[in-house]
Amino acid sequence: MTKRAGSADLPLHGGRVPAWLGQRMTRLGALITEAIVQHYGRDEFLRRVAHPFWFQSFGAVMGMDWHSSGITTSVIGALKRGLTPMAGELGIHVCGGRGQQSRRTPDELMAIGNRVGFDGAAMARTSRLVAKVDSAAVQDGFDLYLHGFIITDDGRWVVVQQGMNGERRQARRYHWMSEGMTSFLDSPHAAIEGRGQGDIVNLADHRAASSRNGQLDLLGTLGPDRIVEEIAALRQIPALPAAQPMLPHLVMPDHHDVREKDVNMRRLHGALAAAADRGPQDFQDLLLTPGVGARTVEALALVAEVVHGAPCRFSDPARHSLAHGGKDRHPFPVPLKVYDETIKVMKSAVSKGRLGRDEELQALKRLDDQSRMMERYVTGPDLKEYVAGEFRRSAEFAGRSVFGWEEDLQKAPASLTRKTGSRPE
Numbered sequence: 001m002t003k004r005a006g007s008a009d010l011p012l013h014g015g016r017v018p019a020w021l022g023q024r025m026t027r028l029g030a031l032i033t034e035a036i037v038q039h040y041g042r043d044e045f046l047r048r049v050a051h052p053f054w055f056q057s058f059g060a061v062m063g064m065d066w067h068s069s070g071i072t073t074s075v076i077g078a079l080k081r082g083l084t085p086m087a088g089e090l091g092i093h094v095c096g097g098r099g100q101q102s103r104r105t106p107d108e109l110m111a112i113g114n115r116v117g118f119d120g121a122a123m124a125r126t127s128r129l130v131a132k133v134d135s136a137a138v139q140d141g142f143d144l145y146l147h148g149f150i151i152t153d154d155g156r157w158v159v160v161q162q163g164m165n166g167e168r169r170q171a172r173r174y175h176w177m178s179e180g181m182t183s184f185l186d187s188p189h190a191a192i193e194g195r196g197q198g199d200i201v202n203l204a205d206h207r208a209a210s211s212r213n214g215q216l217d218l219l220g221t222l223g224p225d226r227i228v229e230e231i232a233a234l235r236q237i238p239a240l241p242a243a244q245p246m247l248p249h250l251v252m253p254d255h256h257d258v259r260e261k262d263v264n265m266r267r268l269h270g271a272l273a274a275a276a277d278r279g280p281q282d283f284q285d286l287l288l289t290p291g292v293g294a295r296t297v298e299a300l301a302l303v304a305e306v307v308h309g310a311p312c313r314f315s316d317p318a319r320h321s322l323a324h325g326g327k328d329r330h331p332f333p334v335p336l337k338v339y340d341e342t343i344k345v346m347k348s349a350v351s352k353g354r355l356g357r358d359e360e361l362q363a364l365k366r367l368d369d370q371s372r373m374m375e376r377y378v379t380g381p382d383l384k385e386y387v388a389g390e391f392r393r394s395a396e397f398a399g400r401s402v403f404g405w406e407e408d409l410q411k412a413p414a415s416l417t418r419k420t421g422s423r424p425e
Contacts, residue, residue, distance in 0.1 A: 005050035005158075006248035008173040012164055013068040017077075018402060021327050024339055025062045025074060028303075030082030031346040032058070035307045035361060037090055038353045045092070046158045049150060050177040052250040053314035054306070055160065061306050063334045066321035067252040069171035072162045073098050076148035091116075091153035096127070102147035102161075109149065118155040130159045134174050141165050142172045173250075248311070258331035260383040262318035268386075270375025271301040278370050282363035286345060295397065296341040297367070299323040303342060304368040325390070325399070332390040333406045335397030 017025070036045045048054045059071030062078065080094040087093050093112050096105035106124035113120020127149050135144045142163030151157040159176040253262070279287060279297035287293035302323035305313055314320075318331075324339050325332045349360035381389070391406075399406030 004247065005175040005177045006052040007175065008052040008056065008250035008252070010069040010171045010173065010252045011067060011254050012169045012171045013065065013070050015070065017064070017074045018327065020400065021063055021334060022078065024343065025064065025078040026082040027343050028062050028346065029075065029078040030086060031343065031350050032303065032306055033079065033083060033092070034086070034090065034350045035346065038350065038361065039307065042092060042152045043156060046150065046152070046156060046177060049158045049160065050175045051311055052173060052175055052248050053317060054311065055175070056250055056252070056317035057314045057320040058306055060317050061302055061320040061323045063324040063327060063339065065326050065328050066258060066318050069162065072160065072173050073146060076146070076160060093151050095149040095151070096147045098146045105147055105149050109151065112151070116153045118153070123151060123157070130176050131161065134161060134163070256328065256330045258318045258321060258383065258387070262316060263383055264316045264319060265383065266375050268319055268322065269378050269380035270371040272298055272380050273374040273378040274367055274370035275301045277374070278367045282366060286341065289341065292337050292341055292397070296338050296345070299338050299342050300345060300364065301367050301371050303346065304364040305371065308365055308368040327402050329401040329403060331387050333394050333399035333401040335394065335399050337398045
């Protein structure tokens with residue numbers, strides 16, 4: 001069974017994830033995954049990955065550029081590195097990736113199937129079909145270059161793949177999941193939707209069945225030359241737009257800085273207030289670390305939401321970048337001391353959870369519950385004030401970006417500091 005679960009339009013960015021961030025993304029991504037599996041099970045983790053808003057928030061909370069196409073590559077890569085050593089324990093396997101790695105997906109699925117017992121050949125065929133639907137049956141102007149296939153021991157799966165449109169400097173991410181419709185060519189997509197991309201040809205829609213059958217008949221009776229002539233004639237007739245039902249579709253802006261319109265401030269204030277309220281009660285040992293602990297609890301509040309939040313909570317992925325900043329210095333440099341403390345807390349909570357001791361995982365759950373309760377009535381600083389405070393304390397928190405250590409940048413001439421505010425392509 002297969003179902004298209006959602007899509008996302010993203011600014012197309014180049015560049016690589018630096019090793020100092022990629023290693024941390026690997027550890028935190030694996031810990032968040034395991035926390036979700038411990039609380040809600042593997043199927044729920046697959047549902048989260050299949051939701052474009054959650055996926056973007058997941059990447060943002062790990063310090064990747066909050067709005068860019070690079071989140072897809074970096075998250076799939078981090079999960080593959082982080083979950084592969086735990087595959088035997090969690091029963092979750094990540095295959096594929098970008099470029100040549102995507103083409104190795106069928107072979108990886110065959111090998112895993114032989115090892116754990118699902119039909120690897122059938123999964124390899126599924127991988128090829130999903131890629132073909134989004135590249136050939138659905139023609140929307142985006143060329144696929146990334147294909148990630150996440151599968152569990154019992155054969156349930158999610159596909160996240162991404163295409164690019166170089167002329168428009170945009171990328172589009174497609175999310176699939178193995179539940180819902182029963183055919184790849186009978187409306188496996190809940191919808192195809194995007195902005196400003198012109199006409200979309202969707203031969204995977206159930207309404208296109210007669211078109212698919214007619215194409216086969218034409219090929220058999222007319223031959224390719226006559227078909228070309230017919231197409232040339234039909235192009236003179238304007239096509240009528242067809243209404244499509246909506247599915248979760250994320251459109252991220254082009255601007256690099258995080259603006260107040262990108263953030264649900266009520267939710268942010270709730271997270272900050274919950275961190276101040278629950279932190280001293282639930283994270284006493286952590287708060288013994290001078291100058292770091294209280295800020296880490298604020299980050300944990302946003303991480304806890306990624307673990308426990310309902311889909312409606314992720315309508316503003318930019319908010320989750322306020323946990324650990326961004327590698328390009330937007331909204332602020334990655335505070336490595338805070339990031340490492342977050343990993344430390346999550347590692348302790350998940351490790352104890354494996355042994356049936358879930359008190360630390362429950363503390364994170366209480367933190368998330370408190371955020372939702374307090375956001376109804378608390379207030380706090382505006383976004384510019386909050387971000388300015390992070391920049392002031394960045395050197396104290398070992399802030400780092402692709403431009404270097406923040407402590408060094410703050411000592412540099414003002415002209416250099418202003419220059420690093422824009423992202424290199």
